[in-house]
Amino acid sequence: MRIRKNIAISENGFIFNPLTGDSFSVNETGIFIIQKLKNGESEETIIRNFMDEYELDTYTAEKDLNDFLSMLQNYQLITNE
Amino acid sequence: MNKRKITVAVTGLNNIDSPGPVIPVIRGLKESETIDVRIVGLSYETLEPGIYMHNLVDKVYQLPLPTAGSTVLKERLKYIASQEKIDVLIPNFDAELHNFIKIQEDLKSELNIATFLPSQAIFDERQKSELGKFGEKYGVKVPESHMINQVLEIRKLEETMSYPLVIKGRYYDAYIALSYEQASSYFYKVVAKWGYPVIVQEFVTGTEVNVTAIGDGKGNCIGAVAMRKMYITDKGKAWSGISLEDDELMKISRKIIENSQWRGGCELEFIKTKKDEYYLLEMNPRFPAWVYLANGCGQNHPEALVKMALGEEVQPFADYQSGKMFIRYSYDQIVDISEFQQISTMGER
Incomplete structure (x- = not known):
């Protein structure tokens, strides 16, 4: 999973996709995940960091991350490449 | 830097909720860094807002409606040319283009007015009714x-x-x-x-994406900017939009302009499907009403058109900024009845 080329992400969580013209706002947790994806970190690492940062159990962290990733995919913000 | 002074005539001064491209075209020309443009507006109706925009339109003449034909149009332009030294004329409406294409040679030879229009044959090729053949000829998907x-x-x-x-x-x-x-x-x-x-x-399902483009008539695409509408009026017109960065769309658009040897400004309307296929819905033979967005993204298409009409070589624009938006608004002008009277009775102001 990688953030698609040219996606613009601001520090306050505003995301712009220049391919589609869509823009989005994400909360603090969203920024946390997107920054990790942008840095090229694996899903396993993100889950671990996610659990540590927000004191989550494995099940909740995986479920929330997968929900968020499928949303990002649906909006063409990430690719599987 | 000393700017060269020229006079450009532009047709159709409407800027209503179904806006024409003329005001954006004028704004592009006025913002040129190399030419100092005096604008002669050519209007069809007495309530076209541009008639009363003194900061953008220096002089106004009424034109006969396109249905009057090219002979009447030529006569009127002869009179206007006797009053004004017009260097370049830019028509902005689909319905009038046929007449202007017909008399473009005469305008140059008799009145020394340059235009930058496609030939009748290329103009006819992209007619809505011929879209199927157009798509086949230039290798682009059409509904x-x-x-x-x-x-x-x-x-x-x-x-x-x-x-x-x-x-x-x-x-x-x-x-x-x-x-x-x-x-x-x-x-x-x-x-x-x-x-x-x-x-x-x-009916093709997907997202509408549009491109404003300009060709030099020799197979080169001088500029192209892609946009997605963000707010659409009840008449289906874009009231705001955003510039896109879409390499595939640019590739298809350039191919159309280059292969058709399009001469002048145009708008390409596409539907992008969920499978990332692009279907060309229409090719409009003039600048779109949102052409000023191209200027905002770093490509001044009206200026490039005027330069090419004057016989200058224009280098193709290499790129443009995505993520630039246009947001329209309406604005009330206060006009004295004497001005309305002037244009209504004398056909000029």
């Missing part, structure tokens, strides 16, 4: 389209096409019909406004 002159022909088309169908006028207007009853009602609506033929088109 299935048929030209009809009788409402009953819709019944025949139902054998091979299914609803929804798009019912379109030859110049403007498009309606989505979900049944024969709707299609026949739209057929008559379109005929009443735009005459025959009526175009029946396959």
